Amino acid sequence: MAKITYEKPIVEMQGDEMTRVLWDWIKEILIEPKVALKTEYYDLGLVCRDETDDRVTFEAGEAIKRLGVGVKCATITPNNQRKEEYNLKRLYPSPNGTIRAILDGTVFRTPILVKGITPYIPTWTAPITIARHAYGDVYKATDVLVNDACKAELVVTKTNGEVEKYPVHDFKGAGVLQGMHNTDKSITAFARSCFNFALSAKQDLWLGTKDTISKVYDGRFKAIFADLYENEFKSAYEKAGIKYEYTLIDDCVARIIRSNGGMVWACKNYDGDVMSDMLATAYGSLAMMSSVLVSPDGNYEYEAAHGTVTRHYYKYRAGEETSTNPVATIFAWSGALRKRGESENNTALMQFADDLERATVQTIESGYMTGDLALLFKAEGITPKKLNSRDFLNAIAERL
Numbered sequence: 338m339a340k341i342t343y344e345k346p347i348v349e350m351q352g353d354e355m356t357r358v359l360w361d362w363i364k365e366i367l368i369e370p371k372v373a374l375k376t377e378y379y380d381l382g383l384v385c386r387d388e389t390d391d392r393v394t395f396e397a398g399e400a401i402k403r404l405g406v407g408v409k410c411a412t413i414t415p416n417n418q419r420k421e422e423y424n425l426k427r428l429y430p431s432p433n434g435t436i437r438a439i440l441d442g443t444v445f446r447t448p449i450l451v452k453g454i455t456p457y458i459p460t461w462t463a464p465i466t467i468a469r470h471a472y473g474d475v476y477k478a479t480d481v482l483v484n485d486a487c488k489a490e491l492v493v494t495k496t497n498g499e500v501e502k503y504p505v506h507d508f509k510g511a512g513v514l515q516g517m518h519n520t521d522k523s524i525t526a527f528a529r530s531c532f533n534f535a536l537s538a539k540q541d542l543w544l545g546t547k548d549t550i551s552k553v554y555d556g557r558f559k560a561i562f563a564d565l566y567e568n569e570f571k572s573a574y575e576k577a578g579i580k581y582e583y584t585l586i587d588d589c590v591a592r593i594i595r596s597n598g599g600m601v602w603a604c605k606n607y608d609g610d611v612m613s614d615m616l617a618t619a620y621g622s623l624a625m626m627s628s629v630l631v632s633p634d635g636n637y638e639y640e641a642a643h644g645t646v647t648r649h650y651y652k653y654r655a656g657e658e659t660s661t662n663p664v665a666t667i668f669a670w671s672g673a674l675r676k677r678g679e680s681e682n683n684t685a686l687m688q689f690a691d692d693l694e695r696a697t698v699q700t701i702e703s704g705y706m707t708g709d710l711a712l713l714f715k716a717e718g719i720t721p722k723k724l725n726s727r728d729f730l731n732a733i734a735e736r737l
């Protein structure tokens with residue numbers, strides 16, 4: 338059978354440790370037999386990052402800007418222990434941080450659902466995607482410890498030298514104080530990524546903030562989202578039959594819990610930090626969480642939400658078999674291939690992405706899975722069989 342082809346290459350970013358091993362197996366067993374892969378390859382493994390003084394990471398980010406679609410393997414963010422282990426020239430920053438800064442993007446995390454692994458909230462039958470605004474607020478704030486009685490003010494100095502002062506608090510004794518900010522540019526980029534993502538997923542977009550209390554600050558998020566919706570996205574949303582909704586964050590949380598899922602939830606930085614861990618846990622497993630970085634101008638970088646699974650890698654290196662879950666990495670590949678298919682109106686490629694995801698889900702649902710899932714799996718009449726990573730990939734390939 339002829340392999341599926343496409344025009345524009347996908348940016349392929351190889352990574353580290355166990356996920357680096359899975360990466361090659363996924364290509365060999367699941368993708369290359371059916372698709373004539375055309376990628377621009379960047380090795381973001383720690384060895385190559387060190388050899389190139391991290392230039393390779395910047396080049397990969399620029400390549401995503403140029404080619405529009407990328408797929409990334411998990412990578413080590415080095416600490417001092419890694420510096421010694423890999424004999425590094427210096428402590429390189431997180432590749433995800435570098436690429437996010439180049440693309441100015443927002444990260445969307447979506448759980449992969451299978452029958453037999455029931456969320457802690459059983460009514461969540463469709464995935465909830467969290468979009469976390471990854472700039473500013475308490476993550477870039479100035480904290481001050483106040484030791485004694487004092488008058489605290491916010492001071493704003495304009496470019497023309499004019500000074501404005503705003504009262505914060507008259508301290509009668511010790512306490513704490515915090516100054517934080519965000520920018521219209523960053524909030525707008527976040528909003529645009531969210532509107533684009535929800536439109537492409539054909540799901541409703543929700544935004545929740547506390548604008549009743551934080552009238553100016555949270556009010557700015559609400560206003561920027563509302564403006565963008567009215568001026569740029571409304572007619573496309575109406576045509577797609579989806580909605581944009583703003584609610585107070587407390588009401589939003591209550592409604593999410595009561596819902597069946599199936600929406601994109603835009604969160605301010607802190608809310609997204611907290612809620613994404615809650616969602617990942619509630620849906621079952623970090624190894625079943627997919628992740629995509631979307632830039633405001635519509636470039637996509639797909640990856641798994643988990644790390645390089647170091648403990649399994651050390652076992653693998655010692656010659657032992659491991660049962661490491663490749664599902665989120667498979668979905669990173671299917672996401673990138675589908676997106677490339679969409680951009681070229683390539684039905685065969687989009688169909689392959691759908692088939693690959695369905696074969697993966699059905700393999701698990703029929704009782705064949707990796708060890709982490711076998712611990713969670715419960716379905717009447719099916720005893721879960723724990724496979725090693727390669728056998729699991731082969732089982733998917735057979736079904737595919």
Ligand code: NAP
Nearest residue numbers: 411412413414624642643644645646647648661662663709
């Ligand atoms: P991790 O690699 O996600 O693994 C933590 C633990 O979760 C594993 O030891 C394993 O538990 C379980 N797990 C995660 N993914 C799994 C999978 N696919 N299949 C089976 N079990 C899985 O996180 P970490 O150990 O904190 O970090 C390891 C390295 O990854 C670090 O160097 C870090 O810098 C990097 N990291 C990269 C990214 C990224 O590139 N996006 C994200 C996070 C971390 P058991 O050992 O109990 O089986």
Ligand code: MG
Nearest residue numbers: 609610611614
């Ligand atoms: Mg967190």
